[in-house]
Amino acid sequence: MPFDLLLKGGRVVDPSQSLNAVMDVGARDGHITQIAQNLDETGCLDVRDVSGKYVCPGLIDLHGHWYEGNLFGINPLICMDHGVTTAVDAGTTGYANFPEFRRTVLDRSLADVFAFVHISLMGLHAPYAEELVDLRYARPLETAAVIDKHRDRAVGVKIRIGTMTGNHGLAALDIALTAARDARVPLMVHVSRGAEEAKILHRLRPGDILTHCFHGRSNGMIAETVIPEAREAKDRGVFFDVGHGAGSFSWDTARKAFEHHFYPDTLSTDLHRYSVSEPLSITLPQVMSKMLCIGMSLEDVISKTTTIPARALGREREIGNLRPGSIADILIFDLETGDFPFTDTHLKVCRGSRRIVPHLVVKKGRVHAPGSISIDLRELYESDMDVIRGIG
């Protein structure tokens, strides 16, 4: 059978198969069908010469905000421009508004979108009185029930701990863990100012996710060294996610972690209304390029945006790899060399010599050109500036 799409002569990097070689990739009916050298193009209507380019699985962004009924949310269409073929919403909605989120976004999006459901009934609040300052908003039974009803899209429970939990962060964490246990899904924990990270890490289970691991605020798990609770959590299978965002990535913290051989498991954007625009204009290839900048290998940055997030979602059979039978979600990119400035969320600049630039994005076998998508963003109010200044 001829291919629908044939990508010829690119350097294929697929960590799931320990593959880094010049090869052709053939797809049919939205799935990868063959990967080998010199595939026969007879009868294939869409043959692309991608020699000189890199070819990897479509990227998975484990942390973003994709519900525009919330102050944080933006349209997930923008992901496709960044080579992200699977986006994950990190608890923008709770059980009360998840069904509407599903109807209006998850069921319609060009990129696949999965979602963590916030333990607080309406998801994120910002910025006035945050979502768990009153613990009555934490709803374990309803959260587990809505996840159970939407298992094809709802992949876990989310909580933010810090100012958003007032002085009862650990009590709120226990409620969220109860919901995650009942629904048999992972818990994703955002840590920010005031979170007791050692105690939080101690409670997390294998498969749970700690996001914003390089936030760079004082009293975090990485200061002069990495606290033992973080290493113990990593050893038992807790995922550490970057979640760059508008306030959660510090060069100094990342470097310190690398010096102590403590690496993130997954790279993600925390893309939302406040991180999508200037001065940060976050994209996942940019976060990946930042990791190249401080010494991570290209194979590792690809693994941490494909194979490993797919595993964190329990979907490593279908996505995050280029094995025959998997969904034909593919990124073709250039690895540009030069002198590039990369800014962290403290506006500190680090210069790097390589950056990843998407060339073509394939979603379920269909090719899209980056740069072809623009989205409308809601207007910012004066109060939004408070969020931008104090976010994390």
Ligand SMILES: [Zn+2]
């Ligand atoms: Zn977030």
